[in-house]
Amino acid sequence: MCAAGRRSRLDDVSGNVTAAGVEETLKDFWASRPRRPHRGRKIAGVAEGIAERYRIDPVIVRVAFVAMALCNGAGVFIYLLGWLGLPQEDDEVSPVEALIGQGRSSTPIPLTVLLCLALFPATGFFFDGGFTMVAGVLLSVGAVYLLHLNRGAVNRPAPITTTSSAEQVTEMGQEKTDTPPAWDPLGAAPFAWDLPEPGQAVAPAPPPAPVRRYRKRKSPVTGITLGLSLMVVATAVITGRGETWFTPLHTLGAVLGVMGVGLLVGAFTRGGRGLIGLVVPLSLVGVLGTVVNLADLNGNGRVGDLNPRPTSIAEVDSEYVLKAGSIQLDLTGLPNAGQVETEVRSVVGTLQVTVPRTADVEVRCEADLGSVQCLGQESNGTDAQVETKDVGTDGPGGLKILLHVRNGVGDVEVKRG
Structure with a gap:
């Protein structure tokens, strides 16, 4: 029982020492963490900073990040953490520390916020990635821990401290000093004439009043x-x-x-x-x-310009769709008989349809935000709509066109050619 008791106490002591060692290593890592350099970086300098801190080849670190990125995005998650948690070489603190007012960082606050927002999709991968993602993150953290444990004393960065120039006590707007100027080495300047009378005790000079420095506190x-x-x-x-x-x-x-x-x-x-x-x-x-219905951006269509000029009814598509851009549909080359039905649609851009002068046209024009000019009728602003029928210059009969033109943001125009 005595041996068992001694073994238990030794286990407790060993466990405490191990825990203390891990804690001290982590604290030392944070105090002497790598700094992201300006030179040699590919993106934000995380890999280059780690390689420079521990004196290893940066290619090895970059390959490790790429390999971890294949583990359902673990490398991306760790890289974003490094971008936010490692200060740049000339900065006082890291971007995330500057975000909460702990010091100065050259990383703009909007970029820091965007990086923090980018962590949430990566965290989603972390929760949905299964064992591969979790293993990748744990391997990355463990590799950094072991690297610092073995090479933490190598190339430790010097702490960056902010120094402010000492304020000098002035009198009547002039700087007060007891040192004779270079042009008067014998001290014949007027300030050297202030001598005590013979036999008069010289009172010790009062200590200078402490200068209060008021540091402007940043609002949280x-x-x-x-x-x-x-x-x-x-x-x-x-x-x-x-x-x-x-x-x-x-x-x-x-x-x-x-x-x-x-x-x-x-x-x-x-x-x-x-x-x-x-x-x-x-x-x-x-x-x-x-x-605008932003969900349309995930639908069909592309970005660019369309300028179709069909010359037969078979060449007219059932719809002409763009996510963003300009559509100029010219139907003036169609024959004078038959029926055509088509839709022209875009999220952002300009839509223009030209119809024959003699065609019978039934058209509906819409714009969530913009201007609508549809066969002589006009509507502007939000939810602009025009619906009309026009039989052309020769009256009813001939080619019939059923047309629907819809735009999210931009102008809509339907005119006669």
Whole structure:
């Protein structure tokens, strides 16, 4: 029993030492973590920084990242963490630390926010990737841990400290000093004439008053608001699979609501100005999303220009579709008899259809946001619509055209040729 007791105590001591060693190694890694250099980088300098810190070939690190990326995106997830957590070589802190006001980083705040948002899809891969993804992440973390454990003392980066110039005490706007100037080495300048009377005790000079340095405190409103916005996006990503409400547009509205509250609080606390650069473009995207059905961007069609000129009814397609661009459909070359039905549609762009002067045309023109000019009738603004029938210059009879022209954002025009 005594031997068993001693063995148990030794196991406890060994376990505590091991835990302490792991903790100290992790703390030392964070204190002397690699810095992303400017030279030699391919993307953000994560691989180059790790290789330079531990004196290994950067090609090996890049190959390791590519290999881990094949494990259902584990390498991408680790690289994004390195981009956010490793400071650049001239920066005080990493981008994610600068986001919460811990210091200065040259990485713009909008880019840091986008990188944080990119982590959520990678985290989704982490949860859905199964054993391969989890194993890839654990292998990457373990490799970095062992690398620092064995080569942590190699090429340790010097800490970057911020220094501010000492403020000097001035009197009447002039700098006060007791050192004679170079042009008066004998001290004949007027300030050297202030000598005590013979026999008069010289009082010791009072100590200089301490100079107070007031450091402007950064408002935490921006960091807190961005953190809450990221939580909203994370909630939408995690719960959006089973909830139909968490559409991209609704999520964007919730994020803008959080940022609006942050701007309101910042108006009273003199902070939150960094949110303006995000609120404006996100608001424009939100307005565009409420006007245009952005789901059409995932549908059929391409980006570019279409200029079809069919000369027979068989050559007329049932639809002409673009995601973005210009469509100019010329139907003036069709014969004077028969019937044609087609649809012209785009998400963003310009749509123009030219019909023969004598054709009987039934047309419906629509634009979610833009201008509609349809056979002499016009409508502008949001939800612009024109529906009309026109038998042409020769009256009823002859070629009949059934036409539907719809645009998301842009102009729609149907005219006679």
